Amino acid sequence: MNIDDVVLNFAPGSLVALNVVLGLIMFGIALDTAPSDFKAVAKAPKAMIIALAAQIVLLPAVTFGLTLLLNVQASIALGMILVACCPPGNISQVLTYRSGGNVALSVSMTAVSNVVYIFLLPISLAFWGGLHPTAGELVRAVSLNGWQMLLEIFLIIGVPFFAGLLIRARWPRFAAKVQPYARWVSLLGLVGFIAAALIGNWAIFMAFIGVVLLAVFLHDAVALGLGYASARIGGLGVRDRKAITFEVGIRNAGLGLGLVFAFFGGLGGMAVVAGWWGIWDIIAGLTVATLWARHSKRADAAAAAATAAPDAARPQGAATSEAEPTA
Template identity: 55%
Template sequence: MLPVDDIRLNFNPAALALLNGVLGFLMFGIALDTRLDDFRRVARMPWAMAVGIAAQFLVLPAVTYALTLLLGVGPSIALGMILVACCPPGNISNILTHRARGNVALSVSMTAISNAIAVVVMPLNFALWGGMHPTASALLQTIALNPLEMVGHIVAIIGLPFVLGLWCAHRFPQGTQRIKKAVHVLSLLALVGFIVGAIVGNWRFFLDYVGLVLLAVALHDAIAFATGYGCARVTGLADYERRAVAMEVGVRNAGLGLVLIFSFFGGLGGMAVVAGVWGFWDIIAGLALASWWRRKVPQGGSQQGVKA
């Protein structure tokens, strides 16, 4: 069996182009459920928003970097963990926050702001922490990753669809209301389908190497949820706000990570396996945590309702 750093997963160019389209459609769907009021709402909860954004873009990548060193994982696995940590959240975090009886208004606003910020911050964050890693940095030098090129790719697949969705939601509110649920369902199913397809298409590799990453992914995911909750707690946020921040930090858009891995890293083994496993484990762990919280009334604040 080849070392995981030496394998390349297969994903043909046509399928990758379609995956880019699916991810853009997913971002368009997130934007359809976003209103300008979500951005104005930041002014009414600046501290909670600042804590959540800092936990995602400052604390989680740093904690992830430390975790890769502590676990002593291979270079490509370390890069995969760092890349996932740098990804923005997906709108499933809003669904899980509602189920967890958390602050849905805060969750929705954080998702919108985080995805806007990630267009620029994500590639810079990844280049910083990946470039500092004692073993993974050599892979980045071999690949010669250009952060500006990654910014352009992210703008194309999440920035432009997000802006288009915001415009449609503002310009055609009634039509948006009728189609947004169907768009959410279709885009999420398509994304899950592609993640499953990537795994099935490279089943031998996943079967051979999943044991190397499953524990790391499970531990990493648990630490991501704990990082969000812990940051919210030490900064004095109410319980129902802590739950929202935990979901926003714990749920990463592994589909975006998978696109970038195939686009810029040639399907590098450890990275692709980490993103593929994270894609389904994250949902399982998030649902389990949300279901547990659902049985407990949040303390220190009144639960916020769901956006229509």
Template identity: 55%
Template sequence: MTDVDQIRIAFDEGSLTTLRIVLALILLGVALDTRVSDFTRALRRPWAIIVVVIAQFLVLPGITLLLTLALDLRGSLALGLILVACCPPGNVSNILTHRAGGDVAMSVSMTAVGNVLAIFLMPLNLAFWGSLHPTGSELLRDISLDPVEMLGEILMVIGLPFVVGISLAHRFPTFAERARKVVGPVAVVGLGGIIVVGVANNWALFTAYIGLVVVAVFVHDALALLLGYVIGRTARLPQASVKASTFEVGIRNSGLGLLLVFAFFDGLGGMALVAAWWGIWDMIAGLAVAMVWRRRTGVSPLEDPRPVAVGENA
């Protein structure tokens, strides 16, 4: 069997453009559900935001690097996990927090802050942590990853939709409330369709190598959720806020990671497999945790009064 570091997943330019549009719509859905007050709310609760940001952008990538070394993963698989760890959260974290009976207002604030910070921190984070992996660093040198170029890509699929969405939500709140109920689900269906078509077009490679990533993704996802829980408990946050921190750290926008794999890593096999499977398993695990949590602890009075529609984002 060919080394997973040597395979490439076929993905044409038209599909890449479609993926960019879909991800921009997903982030537009996040922004349409964000208000300026979410940022001011975050400023009123700085300690909670700070500990979650540190967990997202520093601790999780560091733990991920250690995991790739402990499992002795090949370079492309290791870079795939590190890339996912560096991705921002999507508002699936808000939905799962709502399902678990957690503090949705805090979750929305964290998602907004996390996505803004990720625009600048994600390229630097990936370059830094990837360079520390023995074989992953070799792949990065071969690819000559340019953080500035990646920043431009992230600005287009996160920054621009986020600014547009928040502006619409601020000036036309009624329209934004209606639009987010359409934009999010349509974008998620589109992303699912892209992944299904991509898997179908590369079925032989998918079945040959998926076994290499299942265990790594399972452990990594469990560690991410556990980190969010532990960081919330260590910071002595209320139980509802601990639920929010669990999903804000544990749920990552792996669709963005998938775009970057094809845009900057030429569809590097191990990275693409990790990003695709992580997105699927992350949702399954997150829903399971939310359901168990809600049954055991019930609904918190701290829930955001704004409705959260199922399937709004990935």
């Protein structure tokens, strides 16, 4: 069985539910975004420029090379490229907080990035997908309509995002109360939806689990590593590095899954990659964030102990400077 010829079973009503969940995710991000977040980016744009360059240019380019290196089938390659071209996921802020990173920067980057990706995603997917030696045939076969995809993305991302910004601006107290529920309900809904989609197509998933597991594992590791390396080379501090690591490494694979069914007819390799990415992304991100937080605590404790050591070694009552001569 060739995964490029497999189509996943997916009820039309389920696609509507997925779009609602994705819209709720964007609504939750907007409720946590203030105008000051955008102003902060304008005042200190270095971190944002690094994050955008890593996401827009480096991640798709490195993903393109990874698909050639792994020599995966066309639909799997296109699924990996699609995920790389998707905007960052909102769980990046949760992971940044858990790791001890710069949450304010994470919120700002996610807000700006999602606005940019409304227009950028169709262009990036068409360019990198069309350039691929095997996946390009799939892109041309579906006659990908960039304007239609732009409209679909705007309805899923743009409308709820701008609605959330408006509510946050006019009713900040209400937004503060609703935002935590919107964030976690949408996240749980997305995970549940992806899990249900995989279970409903379990035979297909198990038939290709080996190559998909390897591809997604390596792809996700590369994305996280690319975020960290970009921030480090850019000379950013540890807290900013953590924020950019998760901003680049965590992608909105749920949106990618929705686009697979909307524009590629539920093509097997693309759907399985996007679906598994949405689950593994969270597992890998939580693992990295937890280990990173523990490492930072140990490093801080060691630094504090090293600072305290000279004071502890000084004899009690010893003078810190020469005494003034007595008359």
